[in-house]
Amino acid sequence: MFQLKRLSAEAIPAALEKAERYRLLNEPGEAESICRDILEVEPENQQALRALFLALTDQFPRHLPTAVNKARAILERLEEGYHRIYYEGILWERRAKACLRKPGPHSGHIAYDSLRRAMDCFERAADQRPSGNEDALLRWNTCVRLLEANPKIAPAPEEAVNHLLE
Secondary structure (H helix, E strand, C coil): CCCCCCCCHHHHHHHHHHHHHHHHCCCHHHHHHHHHHHHHHCCCCHHHHHHHHHHHHHCHHHHHHHHHHHHHHHHCCCCCHHHHHHHHHHHHHHHHHHHHHCCCCCHHHHHHHHHHHHHHHHHHHHHHCCCCCCHHHHHHHHHHHHHHHCCCCCCCCHHHHHHHHC
16 A cells, blocks of 8 residues: 655664664654664664664563564574674563563563573673673673562472473
């Protein structure tokens, strides 16, 4: 019915800035749309892929299963190993936080598992980090503080795990 308008290559730097502003304004859907427009022109633009990934993870509280699957697909397109591991950690951390915002009978256990996966990613990313980049360490510390501050975040009891495996 309607056809999308294509950006010019010259417009990409300003569009990337605009996407970041929309993320900061808590408008991740707008940021996602801009990133998708950029990727139509430059499909492997790493900055746009990272911004799109973050816009998708910003949407976890409202659209968890759909946004998780879309974000995972973006991870595979990141070229640098450090970024793939680091952003996977962000995926798990934000998944944990989304689970905590919508409490259910096992949300604390799911959040714990997600945070531990995030921490594993951040540890691996820290081993590969560029000199002077401590982002993975900061994210690790955030996960630790979240675990310490919320007693509901705990591993599933062993009998529950065994029951689920049977």
